[in-house]
Amino acid sequence: MDKLLRKKSNIILFLAPAFILFTAVLFIPICKAIFYSLCNYKTNYPIEFVGFDNYVKLFTLDTTMKTALKNSLFFMIFSCVTQLFFGLVLAALLTNIKAGRNVFKNIYYLPCVLSSAALGLLWMFVFTPKLGINKMMESFGWIDDCANGPQWLFNTDGFIILPIIVISFVALWQYVGQSMMLYMAQISGISSDIYEAAAIDGCTKTQAFFRITLPLIKPMVATAMSLNAIGSLKFFDLVYNMIPEGFLGNRAHVLATHLYDQAFKFNKLGYGCAIGVVLLIMCLIVTFLINKFVKVESYE
Amino acid sequence: MATMNISMDNSVVEKDKTKRKIISIAIYTFLVILALIYLLPLLWVLMTSLKDDAILMISPWAFPEHLMFENYSYAWKMGYLGRATLNSFIVCSITLLVSMVVGSMAAFAIAKLRWKFSKLMLTYFMIGMMIPIHCVLIPLFIQFSSWKLTNSLVGLIIPYVTFSLPITIYIMVGFFESIPGELFEASVIDGCSVPRMFVSVALPMAKTGFMVTGLMSFVSNWNELLLAMVFISKETVKTLPVSLTKFVGPYHTNYCQMFAAIVIAIIPTIIVYCIFANQIVEGLTAGAVKG
Numbered sequence: 210m211d212k213l214l215r216k217k218s219n220i221i222l223f224l225a226p227a228f229i230l231f232t233a234v235l236f237i238p239i240c241k242a243i244f245y246s247l248c249n250y251k252t253n254y255p256i257e258f259v260g261f262d263n264y265v266k267l268f269t270l271d272t273t274m275k276t277a278l279k280n281s282l283f284f285m286i287f288s289c290v291t292q293l294f295f296g297l298v299l300a301a302l303l304t305n306i307k308a309g310r311n312v313f314k315n316i317y318y319l320p321c322v323l324s325s326a327a328l329g330l331l332w333m334f335v336f337t338p339k340l341g342i343n344k345m346m347e348s349f350g351w352i353d354d355c356a357n358g359p360q361w362l363f364n365t366d367g368f369i370i371l372p373i374i375v376i377s378f379v380a381l382w383q384y385v386g387q388s389m390m391l392y393m394a395q396i397s398g399i400s401s402d403i404y405e406a407a408a409i410d411g412c413t414k415t416q417a418f419f420r421i422t423l424p425l426i427k428p429m430v431a432t433a434m435s436l437n438a439i440g441s442l443k444f445f446d447l448v449y450n451m452i453p454e455g456f457l458g459n460r461a462h463v464l465a466t467h468l469y470d471q472a473f474k475f476n477k478l479g480y481g482c483a484i485g486v487v488l489l490i491m492c493l494i495v496t497f498l499i500n501k502f503v504k505v506e507s508y509e
Numbered sequence: 510m511a512t513m514n515i516s517m518d519n520s521v522v523e524k525d526k527t528k529r530k531i532i533s534i535a536i537y538t539f540l541v542i543l544a545l546i547y548l549l550p551l552l553w554v555l556m557t558s559l560k561d562d563a564i565l566m567i568s569p570w571a572f573p574e575h576l577m578f579e580n581y582s583y584a585w586k587m588g589y590l591g592r593a594t595l596n597s598f599i600v601c602s603i604t605l606l607v608s609m610v611v612g613s614m615a616a617f618a619i620a621k622l623r624w625k626f627s628k629l630m631l632t633y634f635m636i637g638m639m640i641p642i643h644c645v646l647i648p649l650f651i652q653f654s655s656w657k658l659t660n661s662l663v664g665l666i667i668p669y670v671t672f673s674l675p676i677t678i679y680i681m682v683g684f685f686e687s688i689p690g691e692l693f694e695a696s697v698i699d700g701c702s703v704p705r706m707f708v709s710v711a712l713p714m715a716k717t718g719f720m721v722t723g724l725m726s727f728v729s730n731w732n733e734l735l736l737a738m739v740f741i742s743k744e745t746v747k748t749l750p751v752s753l754t755k756f757v758g759p760y761h762t763n764y765c766q767m768f769a770a771i772v773i774a775i776i777p778t779i780i781v782y783c784i785f786a787n788q789i790v791e792g793l794t795a796g797a798v799k800g
Contacts (some may be wrong), residue, residue, distance in 0.1 A: 214623045214693075219703040223622065227615035227674055234649065234671040235637055239649035299543075302536055309540075315786045316544045319551075322782050322789060324732040325595070328749040330757065330767060331554055340569050340764075347659040348570075382546070390790055443641045446734045446750070449759050465643055465735065472647050475738055486645040492641055 214243025240483045250479030263483035273459040274484070277467040280373050284441040284463065285495070287377045289382070292437050293430065295381070301418055303389070304396045314393065318386035321455075325383065329450030332379045336361035336451075362452060364462045372461050376447055383447075385441065388433045395429040397420060431503040438495045442488060445469070464488050518541070555754075558768035565764055580769035588766065589744050590773050593752035599663050600748060601730045605723050606671040611670065612677030613715070617707050619678070620685035621693065631682065637675035642668075642736055650739055658763065660743045668736060673726040684718035685711055717788075731778055749774045750796045 213219075247263070249257045267274050299317060303310050322330060335341040343358035352358040364371040399422065405418050445465035452461045462470070464484060472481025557565060558580055560573040585591045588623055615634070619627045649668060650659065658664035688711060696710050712719075734750040741747050756767040782789060 211623065213697055213703060214621065216703070217624075220618055220624050222704070223614045223618035223707070226611045226636070227678065229628075230611065230667070230671050231634060231637065231674055234668055235640065238645035238648035238652070240642065241652075242644055245648060302540065304535060306533070306540070313540050313544060314790075315574075316547050316781075318786075318790060319547060319779070319782060322728045322732075322778050323775045324734075324750050324753070324778065326732070326734045326753045326773045330753060331550060331772055333757070334764060334767070335550070340566070344569055347588050366734040437642070439639070443643060445643075449734070450754060453757055468643055468646075468740070469735070473650075478647050479652065480760060482647050485641075485647060488641055492639060496639060 212434075216299060223319050242485055245479050246483035246486045248479045250367050250477075252476035252478060256479075259479075263480050264487075265485055267487065268479070273462055273467055276459055277462040279461065280369070281442055281444070281464045281491075283369050283373060284377055284380070284444055285438050288380060288437045289434050289443040290496070291381050292385055292388040293434060296392050296433065297423075299385065299389040300392035300396055301422070304393060305414070314390070318390055320383040321386045323383075325446035326450050328379070329447045332375075332447075333362065333451045336375055338363065363457065365457055370457070370460050372452055372457065373426075376451055380441065380444070380447055384437070388437065391429050391433045392426055395426040399425050427503060431500050434503065435496045436501045438499065439492050442491055442495070464491075539769055551779075554768050554771050557765060558772045560765050562763050563764045577765065579748075580765045581773070582768045583763075584769040584773060588752060588755060588770055589747065590749070590752055590770055592745055593747050593749045594773060594777075595732060596662060596746055597749040600665050601727050603662075604666050604673060604730050605726050607666070608670045608677050608726050609719055612674050613681045613712070613719070614707070615674070616678045616681030617685055617711055620682045621688075621711065631655065634675050634678045637672070642672060646736065646739060653740065659740045660746055662746055664740050664747070665737060669726075669730045669733065673722075673730070676725060677722045680722050681718050683796040684715040684800075688714045695775060699756070720785070720788050721791055724785050727781065728778060728789065772799070 215435065227385055245256075247258060247260055247283065248263065249259045303314055306313075337343075342361070343352065346352050346358055347354065360371070361375050362372045403421055403482075404417055407421060412420070443465060444463050448463050448466055449459065449469075464487070468481050468484040468488070471477045553570075556573060557569070559576045559578070560580075561575075561577055564571070564574065615630075619631050653659050653664050658667070692710055692714070693706055696706050701710070732750060733748075734754075737748045737751045738754065741751055752768055756770055
C-alpha cells in the first residue's frame with residue numbers, strides 16, 4: 210500500500226498537468242512582467258532595458274497615476290471599513306433572528322454572483338442625470354429640475370470626486386454579502402455553551418456580542434478584510450462600465466483602468482507591467498499588514 | 510432562571526415581552542427594507558427591458574403599458590448577444606470540466622500520495638489566490654498573441670482554468686483528506702492501481718466537492734471581464750461581459766435594449782444561484798477560510 214502511494218511515476222502523472230499549467234500561465238508570466246516593467250517595451254518596437262525608469266516616471270511624472278493611486282486607496286479603505294461594519298451588523302442580525310434567515314442571507318448574497326459588468330450598466334442608468342434617481346427626486350419635489358440635480362457620475366469637484374464615491378457605494382451594495390457570509394460562517398461555529406454560560410452570569414445580548422462574538426471572530430475579520438482590500442485594489446469592471454470612456458478625463462482612473470489604458474490603448478506594454486507590479490506589491494503589503502495588525506489569537 | 514421568573518412581577522415580564530417584540534419588529538423591518546434595496550433594482554431591470562424607449566424617458570419608474578419583446582430579439586441579434594451567450598457557455602463549461610479534472614488530480618496527489626514536498630506544493634498553488642490577474646495580463650497577452658491564441662476561445666480557456674486551479678485544489682484537498690485511508694487500503698488489496706483508485710474510490714466520495722468548486726468556477730468565469738476584453742476583439746468570439754461593454758456610454762441611445770442585454774447576461778447566474786445557492790455559499794466561505 211505504502212509503496213504504491215510513494216511511487217514517483219504516479220505522483221508525476223497526477224501532479225504534472227496542474228503544475229505545468231500553473232507554472233506556464235501564472236508563475237513565468239509574473240517573472241516576465243517584472244522583467245518587462247524594467248524595459249521600454251512598446252508594441253512593434255524592440256525591447257530596450259532601461260532599469261527603474263518606468264517606476265521613476267510612474268511616481269514622479271505621471272499625474273494620472275497619482276489619481277489612480279488615490280482612488281484605489283480610497284476604494285480600499287472605504288470597502289474595508291464599511292464592509293467590516295455592515296457585514297458584522299448583518300451577520301449579527303441574521304444569526305439572531307429565528308424565521309427567514311436563509312431567505313435574507315441568499316438575497317443579500319445574490320449580487321456577488323452576478324456580473325459586475327451588467328450591474329455597472331444598471332447603476333450607470335440609475336445615476337444618469339436626466340433619468341433614474343434624479344427623476345425620482347424630482348417627482349418627490351426634492352429638486353426642481355432633474356437635469357440640474359446632483360451630477361452623480363459627472364461631477365469632478367473635490368479631492369475624491371463624486372463618481373468614485375457613488376461607485377464605492379455600489380460596490381458596497383454588491384459585495385457586502387460576501388463579508389456577511391464569512392462572518393456568519395464564523396459566528397455559527399461558536400459553541401452555544403459559551404453564550405449559555407454568559408446568560409447565566411447575567412450577560413445581555415449586546416454584551417454577549419461585544420464580549421464573546423467579536424473576539425472569537427477576529428481571525429475571520431483578518432481574512433474578510435484582506436479579501437476586501439485585494440478585491441478593491443483590483444477593481445475594474447464597475448469603474449469601466451459606469452464611467453463612459455474619457456468622459457471625466459483622468460479624474461476617475463483606478464489602478465486597473467490605468468493599466469488597461471496604458472498597455473492596450475497607448476501600447477506602452479512595459480509601462481503597464483510596471484503598474485501591474487505596483488498593484489501586486491500593494492496587494493502583498495496590504496495582506497501582510499492586515500494579518501499583522503488584526504492579531505489572530507485562538508481562544509478555543 | 511425559573512425561580513427568577515416566578516419572583517418577577519407580572520408586569521415586568523409583560524414589559525420585557527413587548528420590548529423584545531418591538532426589537533424584533535424593528536430588525537425585520539430593517540431586513541425587509543434592505544432586501545427590497547437588493548431586489549427592486551433587479552426587478553426594475555426586468556420590467557424596463559420590456560418597455561418602449563420613449564416611455565422610459567418620460568416615466569422611468571412606471572410599469573410598461575405593452576410588452577416589447579423586440580428589445581430582446583434586437584439585443585440577441587444586433588448586439589451579438591446570442592453568439593456571446595453561446596461563447597460564454599462553451600468557455601465556462603470547458604473550463605469547468607478541465608479545471609475539475611486537472612485540479613482534483615493535483616489535489617489527490619497532494620492529499621493522498623506520500624512524498625516529501627506535498628505541503629510545499631500546496632503552498633505554491635495557494636500563492637495563486639493572492640495574485641491579481643492584472644499582473645500577468647500583459648505578458649500573457651504578448652505570449653498568446655505570438656502563439657495566435659488571442660481571438661480564440663482556447664486562449665480564454667487556458668488562463669481561466671489556471672486561475673480556477675488554486676481554489677479547486679484547496680477545496681478538493683480538504684475533501685480528499687476527509688476520506689478514510691482504510692478505503693484505499695481495501696482497494697489496494699483488491700488489486701487496484703493508483704489511477705483506478707482515484708477514479709473509482711476517491712472521485713465518487715468527493716461529489717460535494719466537485720459541486721462546490723464547479724459552481725464557483727462557473728460563476729467567476731461567467732462574469733470575468735478584463736482578460737476577455739484584452740484577449741478578444743473579434744465580434745464572433747466575444748463573451749457576454751465583453752459584449753455588454755458595447756452599451757456603455759452616454760451616446761448609446763436605446764436604454765431598453767441595454768436592459769434586455771443585462772437580463773440576458775444575468776439570468777443564467779440567477780438560475781444557477783437559485784438552484785444551488787447553498788453549495789455556492791459553502792464553497793465561497795470554504796475558499797476564504799483558508800489555513
